[in-house]
Amino acid sequence: MGAWCWWKHGVVYQIYPRSFMDASGDGVGDLEGIRRRLGHLSWLGVDAIWLSPCFPSPMADFGYDVSDYCDIDPLFGSLEDFDRLLRDAHARGIRVILDWVPNHTSDRHPWFLESRGGRDAPRRSWYVWRDPRPDGGPPNNWVSVFGGSAWEWDEATGQYYLHSFLREQPDLDWRCPEVEAAMHDVLRFWLDRGVDGFRIDVVHRIAKDPELRDNPPAPGGGPGYGGQLHIHDENHPDVHALLRRIRKLIDAYPERMTVGEVYIMDPAEVARYYGRGDELHLAFNFSFLRSPFEAAAFRREVERFEALLPEGAWPDVVLSNHDVPRHASRYDHPELGEPRARLAAALLLTLRGTPFLYYGEEIGMRNQAIAEDRMQDPLARTLHPALCRDGERTPMPWTSGPGAGFTTGDPWLPVGEPPPGGPVDRQRRDPTSLLHLYRRLLALRRRWPCLHAGSYRTLEAPEGVFAYERRAGGQRAVVALNFLDVPAEVELPVGSIAEGLSTRPGCPDPPAGGHHRLDAAEGVVLVEATARGAPSAP
Numbered sequence: 001m002g003a004w005c006w007w008k009h010g011v012v013y014q015i016y017p018r019s020f021m022d023a024s025g026d027g028v029g030d031l032e033g034i035r036r037r038l039g040h041l042s043w044l045g046v047d048a049i050w051l052s053p054c055f056p057s058p059m060a061d062f063g064y065d066v067s068d069y070c071d072i073d074p075l076f077g078s079l080e081d082f083d084r085l086l087r088d089a090h091a092r093g094i095r096v097i098l099d100w101v102p103n104h105t106s107d108r109h110p111w112f113l114e115s116r117g118g119r120d121a122p123r124r125s126w127y128v129w130r131d132p133r134p135d136g137g138p139p140n141n142w143v144s145v146f147g148g149s150a151w152e153w154d155e156a157t158g159q160y161y162l163h164s165f166l167r168e169q170p171d172l173d174w175r176c177p178e179v180e181a182a183m184h185d186v187l188r189f190w191l192d193r194g195v196d197g198f199r200i201d202v203v204h205r206i207a208k209d210p211e212l213r214d215n216p217p218a219p220g221g222g223p224g225y226g227g228q229l230h231i232h233d234e235n236h237p238d239v240h241a242l243l244r245r246i247r248k249l250i251d252a253y254p255e256r257m258t259v260g261e262v263y264i265m266d267p268a269e270v271a272r273y274y275g276r277g278d279e280l281h282l283a284f285n286f287s288f289l290r291s292p293f294e295a296a297a298f299r300r301e302v303e304r305f306e307a308l309l310p311e312g313a314w315p316d317v318v319l320s321n322h323d324v325p326r327h328a329s330r331y332d333h334p335e336l337g338e339p340r341a342r343l344a345a346a347l348l349l350t351l352r353g354t355p356f357l358y359y360g361e362e363i364g365m366r367n368q369a370i371a372e373d374r375m376q377d378p379l380a381r382t383l384h385p386a387l388c389r390d391g392e393r394t395p396m397p398w399t400s401g402p403g404a405g406f407t408t409g410d411p412w413l414p415v416g417e418p419p420p421g422g423p424v425d426r427q428r429r430d431p432t433s434l435l436h437l438y439r440r441l442l443a444l445r446r447r448w449p450c451l452h453a454g455s456y457r458t459l460e461a462p463e464g465v466f467a468y469e470r471r472a473g474g475q476r477a478v479v480a481l482n483f484l485d486v487p488a489e490v491e492l493p494v495g496s497i498a499e500g501l502s503t504r505p506g507c508p509d510p511p512a513g514g515h516h517r518l519d520a521a522e523g524v525v526l527v528e529a530t531a532r533g534a535p536s537a538p
């Protein structure tokens with residue numbers, strides 16, 4: 001598929017398989033459903049899809065509790081369905097990234113069943129088993145991200161096992177060489193089948209303090225995960241050696257990649273996961289997930305990450321995923337909800353870095369309110385209903401009417417209210433829709449190397465406006481985004497503008513350069529080009 005470095009310059013679309021498209025009619029999305037909707041993804045113009053886990057799983061954490069890493073859960077189809085999806089995606093030039101969950105398995109995984117069989121079971125050392133403290137309590141003070149102690153007592157063998165998440169998700173012990181070898185085999189299994197890369201779940205957790213020392217309290221203390229400084233249960237320095245070996249394995253296959261979920265609040269630590277170009281290809285930068293809708297906040301985060309990245313490392317841009325409320329909801333506003341979603345699209349697709357687009361954001365999906373008695377996410381039970389992640393995982397509305405074109409059955413989560421612009425089919429018919437704006441931005445980005453490969457520089461702009469330029473060869477793109485609820489005056493380039501757009505619906509392209517009045521929550525993108533800097537063929 002050519003020398004273009006797809007994972008740097010392309011756009012990745014995250015699919016939550018349960019909610020994208022249900023071909024079988026059982027109310028849960030599946031691989032055949034995704035295959036049937038590849039036309040949507042080609043039309044939109046994305047370069048890759050990342051599938052949240054679709055492996056056999058008891059679904060205690062909806063697939064993030066894997067009971068067999070080398071198969072497909074029957075709910076989603078079969079290995080043959082996967083191969084068909086992979087083949088058809090590749091035929092359309094769309095790469096496929098799988099979600100690899102190395103920190104923990106399901107408690108029903110045969111490895112764990114064997115491990116818990118007895119203290120001298122052959123796979124005992126594959127998981128983290130420890131004796132109780134003299135008072136019978138858990139071996140240390142570590143807490144689960146999902147609430148309560150991170151240790152579960154096993155009556156039969158008289159020891160505790162470690163689980164960073166649910167008790168149904170026991171942590172593997174990556175200090176055991178057989179675990180590392182077995183998990184490497186999993187990667188090879190899928191690479192040999194032709195997958196293009198892996199999103200790596202909570203990769204900063206695979207190495208922990210070998211002495212399992214207590215975490216110190218965080219300033220302010222308190223119970224639960226937030227009450228501790230996580231210096232021993234995650235982000236142990238030994239993680240980097242593990243990553244270098246993973247990278248070596250991946251790089252033995254041409255054009256493959258990894259993107260790691262490094263859920264650490266300190267971006268300096270996240271940046272270290274790139275190593276010297278010998279660890280992760282990409283580390284998720286989640287700083288936008290916490291940013292308020294303010295120009296200064298986005299500018300600060302972009303500049304900070306750009307400054308922290310090691311030489312040659314490539315950033316990425318994330319506004320939404322399956323664990324946080326959708327950004328169209330986070331940025332919602334009584335009158336400016338849609339304009340803000342449109343501005344966010346321009347931001348996502350013009351910053352330096354690989355954009356990760358979460359299914360449904362291209363039509364402005366909002367979080368849906370889920371009644372407590374219909375909540376599925378275990379967090380609603382183990383932590384608090386307010387932390388339930390179902391709202392951002394609801395079925396994709398393709399059409400109006402019952403089932404929303406997602407299912408002919410009873411959907412596993414309610415489809416809920418369509419986004420303001422309507423479902424996919426309506427937005428396809430409306431050239432001014434958010435969906436069309438995403439498509440235009442994707443096409444613009446693909447056509448102009450300055451947008452997909454260029455350097456980044458912040459431009460001076462009035463307060464409330466975030467402006468920057470992207471440069472490559474003889475090309476320059478200027479982006480100005482007005483985060484204010486009122487218009488703002490900006491100076492745009494007056495040179496030879498080759499192409500551009502405004503996020504305002506129905507706005508003529510390109511907007512004129514020079515002194516320009518941006519509407520409330522309007523963004524513009526202008527591409528200047530010299531003769532040298534002609535657009536590239538897609």
Ligand code: NOJ
Nearest residue numbers: 061064165201202322323
């Ligand atoms: C991070 C995943 O994104 C989340 O959905 C999951 O619950 C945890 N890891 C545990 O695997």
